[in-house]
Amino acid sequence: MAAGCASLAAFLWLVTDGLEGYAPLRPGMAIAELRFDEAAPGRFRATLVRLPEGRVQVFEMPGGLWRIEARTLEWLEPAASLGLQPAYRLQRIESGESDGPAGGARPGRSYALADEAGADAWAWVRDSRPWSRHAKAGVAEAPWQPMTNGAEFTILAAGGRLVAEPAGDAGPALAPRDR
Numbered sequence: 001m002a003a004g005c006a007s008l009a010a011f012l013w014l015v016t017d018g019l020e021g022y023a024p025l026r027p028g029m030a031i032a033e034l035r036f037d038e039a040a041p042g043r044f045r046a047t048l049v050r051l052p053e054g055r056v057q058v059f060e061m062p063g064g065l066w067r068i069e070a071r072t073l074e075w076l077e078p079a080a081s082l083g084l085q086p087a088y089r090l091q092r093i094e095s096g097e098s099d100g101p102a103g104g105a106r107p108g109r110s111y112a113l114a115d116e117a118g119a120d121a122w123a124w125v126r127d128s129r130p131w132s133r134h135a136k137a138g139v140a141e142a143p144w145q146p147m148t149n150g151a152e153f154t155i156l157a158a159g160g161r162l163v164a165e166p167a168g169d170a171g172p173a174l175a176p177r178d179r
Contacts (some may be wrong), residue, residue: 003092023087025085030156031050031053031162044147061111062108069092073088079135096109142162
């Protein structure tokens with residue numbers, strides 16, 4: 001019986017460790033704010049504020065475009081009936097250059113927003129058939145947006161994707177582009 005309890009405790013510790021860094025995901029919720037300040041021609045200082053905790057990260061980003069990506073977990077039955085809620089973890093932010101008239105973007109510099117140390121429930125769900133019966137692992141990203149001096153955005157979770165809503169005088173957001 002002691003071995004069984006120890007095995008269960010070890011399993012629960014692994015699951016808890018794997019979910020560290022994930023936050024509850026509710027559709028339409030603001031998960032971050034982002035501001036760009038031109039540091040030099042073609043280089044921007046991006047200030048990311050994670051909501052609601054207010055953690056600030058600053059990045060030096062070359063190029064004229066940006067996008068942000070998050071990993072998502074959606075729990076299936078019976079895990080959902082245990083009270084597990086959909087969750088997300090901001091994964092990376094990257095800069096890019098316009099591909100010109102084609103309308104796409106060439107990725108430039110990428111910055112990790114998550115600590116990759118330790119277990120990751122998202123990777124378990126994606127790579128393991130037993131785990132994938134209990135959850136869906138997804139990627140939500142905002143479409144490429146222009147970086148301009150003083151531009152501010154609120155990043156919202158919306159239907160399996162991220163939406164970058166301009167704040168203040170940033171102007172309208174670009175429509176999503178096919179990649």
